[in-house]
Amino acid sequence: IATLAMWLVDHQMNLRVQELGLYYNRIPLKKKANIVCANALRLDWEDVIKPSECSFIMGNPPFIGKKEQSSQQKADIAPLASSIKGAGVLDYVTAWHIKATAYIKINPNVTVAFVSTNSICQGEQVGILWGYLSAQGVKIHFAHRTFQWSNEGRGVAAVHCVIIGFGLKEPSSYRLFDYGDNIKGEPIEIKAKQINPYLVDAPTVLIRKRTQSICKVAEINKGSEATDFGYLALSPQEKLDLLSKEPQAEKWIKRFIGGDELINNMQRYCLWLVGVSPHELKAMPEVMNRVEQVRKVRLNSGKARTREWAQFPTLFSENRQPNSDYLAIPKVSSEQRMYLPIGFVSTDWIASGSLLVVPNATKYHFGVLQSRMHMAWMRTVCGRMKSDYQYSASIVYNNFAFPAPDAKQIKTIEEKAQAVLDARAEHTVSTLADLYNPLTMPPNLVKAHNALDKAVDAAYGYKPVLNKVEGGGKDDAARVAFLFEMYQQLTAPLVETEKVKKTRKSTR
Secondary structure, three states: OHHHHHHHHHHHHHHHHHOOOOOOOOOOOOOOOOOOOOOOOOOOHHHOOOHHHOOEEEEOOOOOOOOOOOHHHHHHHOOOOOOOOOHHHOOOOHHHHHHHHHHHOOOOOOEEEEEEEHHHHOOHHHHHHHHHHHHOOOEEEEEEEEEEEOOOOOOOOOEEEEEEEEEOOOOOOEEEEEOOOOOOOOOEEEEEOOOOOOOOOOOOOOOOOOOOOOOOOOOOEEOEEOOOOOOOEEOHHHHHHHHHHOHHHHHHEEEEEOHHHHHHOOOOEEEOOOOOOHHHHHOOHHHHHHHHHHHHHHHOOOOHHHHHHHHOOOOOOEOOOOOOOEEEEEOEEOOOOOOOOOEEEOOOOEEEOOEEEEOOOOHHHHHHHOOHHHHHHHHHHOEEEOOEEEOOHHHHHOOOOOOOOOHHHHHHHHHHHHHHHHHHHOOOOOOHHHHOOOOOOOHHHHHHHHHHHHHHHHHHOOOOOOOHHHOOOOOHHHHHHHHHHHHHHHHHHHHHHHHHHHHHHHHO
């Protein structure tokens, strides 16, 4: 099939040449491309073409995430990534980048370009993959930022892709292609000074997981993990049914809130049995039955840690519930929204594992996290679930450079943050999903956010850049370049501290 396709294209080009008065006769068909059908990750590319004879490499490798890889595919990657720490999270497509880099080191004149899923430029994969490639001397020469690609195959879903061209030599120019707000349209070229792994015109900065923030701000944590297999969770109807039989259970039923519940104002409940006495529990047979089911399924789990929790069937396996009201951030949110829907939640509402919580957050923290500056950072460095944003404490929040405002600026941000909350409160029947839908976002909320953005920008000392390429005056790339510089300044002392600690350990 590949040979036939090459012949057909050759014939098409011959017809074009005939328009210039030239003619090529390929019949009978003898000459053909050297096409090899094999596993590209197992095959030695030098057996196909010597690096000294190669000019460039291009391809469209398979798009398979870390969780979807078969045992065979994992075995394909293993020998290539054996020296890369954390390689277990890498997508299948990254193996081609790793193998191509080893190949072109024999002949640095060879350049490479691959179509890839945009996941390799987002989240924790960036630090792992591009940390390794950068150490090998790889430089990104050109890149197409995220666009939507699909083929004509039946049942083939559209994929969000990037194209990255790279090599070991400095290119004559750096070229970025941006699709703005229309990822299905045609790109606009941007002349760049450099291109980093996040496909931003900024120095190469690799964001890695952190357990603590690089700034002195409120700590963030995950919500509580139930590991209850659904027996401690209650739908509104299940709550009513339970209370009709055991009204005394009401004191042990709490609102249970995750990302969906926060964004869409969905009603969900759970049995929160912290502190329940044996006497009270025995008086509630229906609750006892649910607790028994939790014990059984935990005991039959294939995970040792879950089996251990069978000893405590009344409790969530991980209790991280804040002791006071907290700021809630959904882990997953639609990429269509300009702002990530976050909000303050009562301590009486139990946060599930699909929420991130900031227990000691103030309106200042809310204002900065709800700003356009933080949104630009989040969109660039976060991982994705399909095309949705996947917010991360260790990647997004803990690596985010908060401003260093004076007292007056803090007060202004808090006032503008309150104005955002007040604007939301004027629409009591609307969910956060309604309020932050680009088509239904109320004008008063838009104005409140614009005022908050200006206050946060002033605290950073940042002047917005009007960028027609990115549509609507949005200047994500400029903002992220600005934040990358701040990140480098803030983390430089941390890197030195880590080096000293490692040196002390090695000398012991």
